Amino acid sequence: MIVKSLHAGNFRNIRSADVEFSETFNFIVGGNAQGKTNLLEALHMFSLGRSFRTRRSDELIAFGEDFLFLKLRGLSDSGVGFTLDLGLERGGRVTASANGGRLPGLSEIIGMIPSVIFAPGDVELSSGPPAGRRLYMDYTAAQVSPPFLSDLKEYRRALGQRNVLLKRMQGEARERRDPEDGRSRRAQLDAWDAMLAEKGAGVVAGRREILSAVAPAARGIFAEMAPGAGDLGLSYHCSFDEGEGGRPSVREALSAALLRGREADRRKGFTGTGPHCDDMTIRLGDVDLRRFGSQGRKRLAAIALKLAQAEVIMERRSERPVVLLDDIFSELDSATACRVRGLLSGRYQSFVTSPKLSDLGECPGGGIVIKVENGALSTGVRA
Amino acid sequence: MKYGLPLLQALVEHFRKLPGVGEKTARRLAFAVLDMEDGEVRNFAETLLQVKEKIGFCNRCGNLAESDICSICADRSRTEGVLCVVERPADIYVLEGSGQYRGRYHVLHGVLSPLDGIGPEDLNIESLRERVAVEGIREIIIATNPSVEGDTTSLYISRMLKDSDVKLTRPARGIPLGSSLEFVDRGTISKALEGREPI
Ligand SMILES: Nc1ncnc2c1ncn2[C@@H]1O[C@H](COP(=O)(O)OP(=O)(O)O)[C@@H](O)[C@H]1O
Ligand SMILES: [Mg+2]
Ligand SMILES: [Zn+2]
Numbered sequence: 001m002i003v004k005s006l007h008a009g010n011f012r013n014i015r016s017a018d019v020e021f022s023e024t025f026n027f028i029v030g031g032n033a034q035g036k037t038n039l040l041e042a043l044h045m046f047s048l049g050r051s052f053r054t055r056r057s058d059e060l061i062a063f064g065e066d067f068l069f070l071k072l073r074g075l076s077d078s079g080v081g082f083t084l085d086l087g088l089e090r091g092g093r094v095t096a097s098a099n100g101g102r103l104p105g106l107s108e109i110i111g112m113i114p115s116v117i118f119a120p121g122d123v124e125l126s127s128g129p130p131a132g133r134r135l136y137m138d139y140t141a142a143q144v145s146p147p148f149l150s151d152l153k154e155y156r157r158a159l160g161q162r163n164v165l166l167k168r169m170q171g172e173a174r175e176r177r178d179p180e181d182g183r184s185r186r187a188q189l190d191a192w193d194a195m196l197a198e199k200g201a202g203v204v205a206g207r208r209e210i211l212s213a214v215a216p217a218a219r220g221i222f223a224e225m226a227p228g229a230g231d232l233g234l235s236y237h238c239s240f241d242e243g244e245g246g247r248p249s250v251r252e253a254l255s256a257a258l259l260r261g262r263e264a265d266r267r268k269g270f271t272g273t274g275p276h277c278d279d280m281t282i283r284l285g286d287v288d289l290r291r292f293g294s295q296g297r298k299r300l301a302a303i304a305l306k307l308a309q310a311e312v313i314m315e316r317r318s319e320r321p322v323v324l325l326d327d328i329f330s331e332l333d334s335a336t337a338c339r340v341r342g343l344l345s346g347r348y349q350s351f352v353t354s355p356k357l358s359d360l361g362e363c364p365g366g367g368i369v370i371k372v373e374n375g376a377l378s379t380g381v382r383a
Numbered sequence: 384m385k386y387g388l389p390l391l392q393a394l395v396e397h398f399r400k401l402p403g404v405g406e407k408t409a410r411r412l413a414f415a416v417l418d419m420e421d422g423e424v425r426n427f428a429e430t431l432l433q434v435k436e437k438i439g440f441c442n443r444c445g446n447l448a449e450s451d452i453c454s455i456c457a458d459r460s461r462t463e464g465v466l467c468v469v470e471r472p473a474d475i476y477v478l479e480g481s482g483q484y485r486g487r488y489h490v491l492h493g494v495l496s497p498l499d500g501i502g503p504e505d506l507n508i509e510s511l512r513e514r515v516a517v518e519g520i521r522e523i524i525i526a527t528n529p530s531v532e533g534d535t536t537s538l539y540i541s542r543m544l545k546d547s548d549v550k551l552t553r554p555a556r557g558i559p560l561g562s563s564l565e566f567v568d569r570g571t572i573s574k575a576l577e578g579r580e581p582i
Contacts, residue, residue, distance in 0.1 A: 157531045164497035184503055188495060191539035195531060 001114060001319050002349050003043065004081075007071040010062040012038040013375030020379070024345035025367025027360060028353040035375045036353040037119075040324045042070055043351060044117055046084055047322075049110040052117055057088055066090050074113065077319050084112060114321040116310040118303055118328060125302040127290060130279035137280060140309050141210040144316045148210075151202030155275065158199055162192040163270045170269040193258040196274065201251035203275040208236050210312070211280065218301075218308035224343045225300050226336060230285030232301055239277035299331055303340070310348075323350040329359040338363040391417075440472075443514070445490030445507045447472045455487055462486045464521040468511065468540065470494055470528060478526065486522075489514065494532040495539055503539065511540065515547050522550045 008017045013035045028036050037053075041060075044052050051060055061068045067089045075081050086109065087095040096103040103109060124132050142149040169185050215234040222232035240257035242250065254274060258265075261273050282289040282301055289301055303325070310321040323344060329337045329352065341363050344350040354360070357369065371378045391413055398409035416424060440446065441453035448454070455461060455475070465486030469475055475488050491506045503509065514520060525540055527533035541551050 154531045158535065161495075161497050161531070161535070168497065187542065188497075188502060188539065190542055191495065191535045194538045194542075195535040199531075 001077060001322055002075040003113065003322055004073040004075055006043065008042055010065040010068040011042050011070060012060060012062060014038055014042065014377070015062055015375055017377045019370060019377050021349070022366065022368040023349055025341060025365065026351045027367060027369045028351060028372060029357050029369055030372030031355060034372045036372050037326055039372065039377070040117065040326055040351060040353060043322070044115060044324060045070060045086060046072055046109060046113040047111065047115040049106045057092060058090055061088060061090055072113070084109060114313070114317070114319055115324055116306050116321050117324040117326070118306050119326045122306065123299045123302045125305055126282055126298040133280040134278065136305065136309065137207045137210060140214060140312060141206045143313050144210065145206060148206035151199050151206060155196065155199035155203050158192060158195045159271060159274070159276060162189070162196060165189060165192065166265050166271065167269040169266050173266065189262065193255060196258060197251045197255035200254045200275045201249065204238065204250050204278070211236055213312045214308045217311045218304045221307050221343065222301060222304040225304065225340050226297070229297065232304060233283040235281050237279040237281045239279070240273045296331060299328065300336070303328060320348055323348045325350065325352045327353055329354045341365060444488050445492060446475055446488055464519055466514070466520055467524045467526050469526050470533065474526065491527070491536065494527055494536040496532045508540065512543060515544060515549055520549055522552065525551065525553050
């Protein structure tokens, strides 16, 4: 997928703009609060059907105006040109059309421009809590496997049911209720545990499967960006004991773990083990990146994960995503910045923001520079 | 919509409360009532009242019944010793429609769902254990809906009966995941019943 041009009116501080893009590398440069992220946000609207920064669409309309519009011309990987239009009025009225034909709603536009976006907060992927990494695995697996998505939904549903039951038992224990009641609760827990073990095993299997595709892609990308820094390794971390000797199935192991944890769960009033507590371990060479990696390495690893996700989804969907990277170069040394730039323009159409032109230093390669000043865009070819 | 006719308006509102009936259909139904013969309308109204008054649940299986025992439990030609467990009485009529099944039923009147405050004590589940002992049940088909709650209820029942010699089965593939029995066509149901598998 290639974005050929964008025509924007009243999108935040971008009052009126007409830009033709490079098919390889678009370097968006400007001082603080000039509108760089706003431009990425506008492009990303065509992927998400809404802003990645806010759910209040009124915020997107330029101060003092009543509506905004965006018109994007693109080219699919199979060589078909298309245009997408998007309009938003204050108060929420939305119009969307593809090749001039009105679409019933904004949601129809979702995914028309497959894209990956990396914003500063996304470094959490490698340095933050496990929830972000679970979401990463789940999102990627769900994109390529509908059965995974139904296992995941059913697992979450069963987990919610079990937790409510545990809460109730917690209350009953406090009130010292009839033990006969307790027996019936135990029988119910048995049933929910069996359900949780079945769906949970599906979730774990789906995550492992997707990791087996994502891991080599991430390793390759990371090695190109940071040669000599060591191998980036991804592996699944199970929160429950999978058992060594007898090698039980994941389902049996989870079932045993739930039974073992039952007393503790009953006291706490929620389920303390299972796929909802699992994680993805990220190693660099043989050290745990999250605990021992430098900030720069973590950032690169997070970018590699995002790009690997794009590769895997692209492989199964056969359309190259557009890559949007917000403010990543300011944190990279110039040699690394050049390698990242080379890697990007060799594979994807990319849009990269930075406060300083000098961040790319003397990197070779084509592409264009888009200067952003107080919402006004001007294009120049890089020397 | 205003008619300047509060009674007609009220009738339209009543029809609208029925499932699958929108404003337009409700209006058509109301006008149809106006066109009916007096006697027919009286009959209709009387039936509505009687349905609520006289129809209760079968003492044995929980199906709808006009006396203590429903017509299926009373039917001597039904296969003895085989039960099909369903969530609601409406499910029985779907299964009967397939014309395939000749055993009797057991209606749970719901499924396990702590989120909705429903446990085994709120369902017609304990009596199933008694029926197994008293009626000499050999086989039970658990036809709860293929939802997380339906599946878990099925697991609960199979655990509850694991020490009996009853053969437990669950209708196999064919019933789309997450769909409720009521909306599945007959062919699919007979196929699913044929291919039922042990739990
Ligand atoms: N609805 C809007 N109308 C006009 N200007 C806006 C609107 N929303 C944000 N802005 C302006 O956009 C600027 C921030 O743009 P942004 O792209 O986030 O900056 P940066 O270049 O640092 O990435 C701020 O000056 C802000 O006042
Ligand atoms: Mg910014
Ligand atoms: Zn009956």
